[in-house]
Every structure is written in structure tokens, then in C-alpha cells.
Amino acid sequence: MTVKTIWQITHSCGHHADRDLSNRAADRRAGFAEWLAKQECTDCWRTSMEGAEPDKAAWLKAKRAEERAESEAWSQQYRMPPLDGTERAVPWGVRCRHQVLAAAYTALVLEGQTSETEWAEIEKAARTVTRAGWWIDQRSSEPDDLTELLQAATEADRTTENPHF
Structure with a gap:
């Protein structure tokens, strides 16, 4: 079974994107995809730069x-x-x-x-x-x-x- 190369990312803002991660080693794709999912999409990131709440x-x-x-x-x-x-x-x-x-x-x-x-x-x-x-x-x-x-x-x-x- 091969590790997938196309990952569907649901960003923290709720927007979806398909990302081709074939340029990354198989053992690094899942971690990068998870990191991407924790980020806002580029458009939303540009419009909101708020930090985490203290609580x-x-x-x-x-x-x-x-x-x-x-x-x-x-x-x-x-x-x-x-x-x-x-x-x-x-x-x-x-x-x-x-x-x-x-x-x-x-x-x-x-x-x-x-x-x-x-x-x-x-x-x-x-x-x-x-x-x-x-x-x-x-x-x-x-x-x-x-x-x-x-x-x-x-x-x-x-x-x-x-x-x-």
C-alpha cells in the first residue's frame, strides 16, 4: 500500500483545498498535511491576524x-x-x-x-x-x-x- 500524495486539507477557517504533497518524502506528508489543516487558508490569513486567547x-x-x-x-x-x-x-x-x-x-x-x-x-x-x-x-x-x-x-x-x- 502506498502513502497517498493528494491530500484534502480542511483549513482551520473551514475552507477546503486539495494539495499535492508528492514532492515531500512519504514519511513527511501526514505531518505537513496536519500542519496545513491547522492554518487558515492564505486568503483568510491575510485578512485576520489575531492571536490565541489566554484561557x-x-x-x-x-x-x-x-x-x-x-x-x-x-x-x-x-x-x-x-x-x-x-x-x-x-x-x-x-x-x-x-x-x-x-x-x-x-x-x-x-x-x-x-x-x-x-x-x-x-x-x-x-x-x-x-x-x-x-x-x-x-x-x-x-x-x-x-x-x-x-x-x-x-x-x-x-x-x-x-x-x-
């Missing part, structure tokens, strides 16, 4: 702290390696990794046809991806795409380490 910011900060604690506990329980990245990206990446892998386990193993043995291989591959930004980019990916996305990430790592590979 919303406080709520979001508390929610993120709760999610961070849950994700860190999960990472320890399942012996996930620490992630590399900026001070801001690492906690976000840990949360995204937790959400991506938990959703994939539910969809593939609990509700799907993937065996625990096959899942162990997926989990093993996931442990090799330690770049926080990669997990952030995959936060909106489909569970069925996880194997292909992990394969793309690990192949990219191998070719960067050994350009003659």
Missing part, C-alpha cells in the same frame, strides 16, 4: 503536561530509547511516538490481522528511529502506513551513514 493557552499548557507525563511513562514501560532533537521537539516527539504506536497497535493487532510476533518487529524498527522530528511528522499518519514509513526512515538513515549503500 486557551493555559488549558493547552495543562493538557500538554498531562500528555507528556503519560507518554514518558509509556516510553519507560515499553523501553523506548530517548529521542534526539531540540529542547522543544523532544517532549513533542515522545508524545507523538506514543500516540502513533498506540494507535497502530490498536488498529493492526487488536482490530486487525497483525500478530504479536509481527508487531514485535514493527516495534523493533520503531526503536531505531530516534529523531523527534520524524515522530512529529508522522503524528497524523495512518496506522496501516506505519511499516512503510518506518522502512523509509530506516533506509534513509542507512544511506546517510553510508552513501555508497
Whole structure:
């Protein structure tokens, strides 16, 4: 199954647009599409430049702290390696990794046809991806795409380490 290239984006303002993301690597499309969806369309952005409400910011900060604690506990329980990245990206990446892998386990193993043995291989591959930004980019990916996305990430790592590979 290939990762889709045309994404229908519903911007935060409610406007819709089809975006061709084929110029991005397969493992970066979902994250970029999610980011686009959180933005107003270009026309609306130009007409309104208002910031976030203070109450919303406080709520979001508390929610993120709760999610961070849950994700860190999960990472320890399942012996996930620490992630590399900026001070801001690492906690976000840990949360995204937790959400991506938990959703994939539910969809593939609990509700799907993937065996625990096959899942162990997926989990093993996931442990090799330690770049926080990669997990952030995959936060909106489909569970069925996880194997292909992990394969793309690990192949990219191998070719960067050994350009003659």
C-alpha cells in the first residue's frame, strides 16, 4: 500500500483545498498535511491576524503536561530509547511516538490481522528511529502506513551513514 500524495486539507477557517504533497518524502506528508489543516487558508490569513486567547493557552499548557507525563511513562514501560532533537521537539516527539504506536497497535493487532510476533518487529524498527522530528511528522499518519514509513526512515538513515549503500 502506498502513502497517498493528494491530500484534502480542511483549513482551520473551514475552507477546503486539495494539495499535492508528492514532492515531500512519504514519511513527511501526514505531518505537513496536519500542519496545513491547522492554518487558515492564505486568503483568510491575510485578512485576520489575531492571536490565541489566554484561557486557551493555559488549558493547552495543562493538557500538554498531562500528555507528556503519560507518554514518558509509556516510553519507560515499553523501553523506548530517548529521542534526539531540540529542547522543544523532544517532549513533542515522545508524545507523538506514543500516540502513533498506540494507535497502530490498536488498529493492526487488536482490530486487525497483525500478530504479536509481527508487531514485535514493527516495534523493533520503531526503536531505531530516534529523531523527534520524524515522530512529529508522522503524528497524523495512518496506522496501516506505519511499516512503510518506518522502512523509509530506516533506509534513509542507512544511506546517510553510508552513501555508497
